[in-house]
Amino acid sequence: MARVLVTRQLPAAGLEPLHQEGHTIVQRLDDEPFSHDELVAAVGDVDGMVCLLTDPIDGAVLRAGAAGRLRVVGTAAVGFDNIDVATAAELGVAVCNTPGVLDKTTADLAFLLILAASRLASEAERDLRAGRWGGWGFMDHLGRDVHGTVLGLVGYGRIAREVARRAEGFAMEVLHHARRTTGFPGYVAGLDELLATADVVSLHVPLTEETRRLVGARELGLMKPTAVLVNTARGPVVDEEALADALESGGIYAAGLDVFDGEPVVNPRLLAAPRTVLLPHIGSATIGTRTKMARLACQGVCDVLAGRTAPNLLRP
Numbered sequence: 001m002a003r004v005l006v007t008r009q010l011p012a013a014g015l016e017p018l019h020q021e022g023h024t025i026v027q028r029l030d031d032e033p034f035s036h037d038e039l040v041a042a043v044g045d046v047d048g049m050v051c052l053l054t055d056p057i058d059g060a061v062l063r064a065g066a067a068g069r070l071r072v073v074g075t076a077a078v079g080f081d082n083i084d085v086a087t088a089a090e091l092g093v094a095v096c097n098t099p100g101v102l103d104k105t106t107a108d109l110a111f112l113l114i115l116a117a118s119r120l121a122s123e124a125e126r127d128l129r130a131g132r133w134g135g136w137g138f139m140d141h142l143g144r145d146v147h148g149t150v151l152g153l154v155g156y157g158r159i160a161r162e163v164a165r166r167a168e169g170f171a172m173e174v175l176h177h178a179r180r181t182t183g184f185p186g187y188v189a190g191l192d193e194l195l196a197t198a199d200v201v202s203l204h205v206p207l208t209e210e211t212r213r214l215v216g217a218r219e220l221g222l223m224k225p226t227a228v229l230v231n232t233a234r235g236p237v238v239d240e241e242a243l244a245d246a247l248e249s250g251g252i253y254a255a256g257l258d259v260f261d262g263e264p265v266v267n268p269r270l271l272a273a274p275r276t277v278l279l280p281h282i283g284s285a286t287i288g289t290r291t292k293m294a295r296l297a298c299q300g301v302c303d304v305l306a307g308r309t310a311p312n313l314l315r316p
């Protein structure tokens with residue numbers, strides 16, 4: 001039986017695969033995040049690790065693990081930009097993530113942001129809570145319609161496709177851009193063309209060196225002044241300073257953001273920007289989905305430790 005480091009508290013049902021295989025779970029009682037140094041120290045003495053997207057699993061952590069007996073890292077997230085997968089592969093440490101189980105939940109949240117940003121829900125609620133609502137006002141809190149507009153999806157993976165399904169119910173025309181042709185209706189080969197055409201742009205790409213700052217000043221400048229930008233992918237995909245400029249100047253209409261560059265710190269200019277809905281990275285945050293994510297990450301670790309092929313194994 002193996003020792004598996006679980007870096008944070010997870011739903012009890014999520015840990016079941018580890019219990020079922022009789023593994024010893026190594027966990028902090030206080031649920032404080034491990035610092036980088038603490039991770040390096042802790043990983044030397046375990047066979048597997050279940051981590052979160054907030055844990056920096058870089059070369060130093062992986063080397064410390066591989067110098068001991070670490071064989072697998074399971075991240076309870078679909079995004080794995082926090083893990084140096086190339087070094088993991090070199091060291092023979094398997095990496096598993098949680099594809100498939102959070103698509104609908106994250107798409108729901110993306111749609112929430114599309115609606116909330118377009119209809120200025122945060123500003124309207126702030127006014128109400130602050131006692132600034134003087135009564136039903138014909139000309140107050142006028143946002144923009146979502147139904148019947150053009151949705152531009154950047155990236156066309158599982159989550160984007162779920163957003164597209166939701167958009168059908170709102171009679172939206174759905175376009176999508178991806179690096180390679182998808183063969184699906186609505187494919188737009190050029191990102192610039194998609195940005196210039198869409199009324200709502202929703203980002204669904206993983207964070208890689210190719211997608212870092214994919215949406216900067218030039219790209220925001222291509223968007224319509226009436227357009228809404230939604231990001232439920234990763235913060236660094238957007239240049240936040242350029243986004244703040246665009247919101248302040250009216251270069252775009254509104255933004256809905258669930259992810260930020262440098263989380264949990266949020267750029268103060270975005271905090272102050274008009275027509276902006278900001279959420280603390282809760283895309284997959286439902287009890288059901290987080291339980292499935294934890295379970296899948298733990299199951300992947302168990303599979304690798306037992307010599308089985310984990311269906312959620314990353315193949316870099």
Ligand code: GLV
Binds near residue numbers: 053078080283
């Ligand atoms: C959430 O952001 C995830 O990658 O699962």
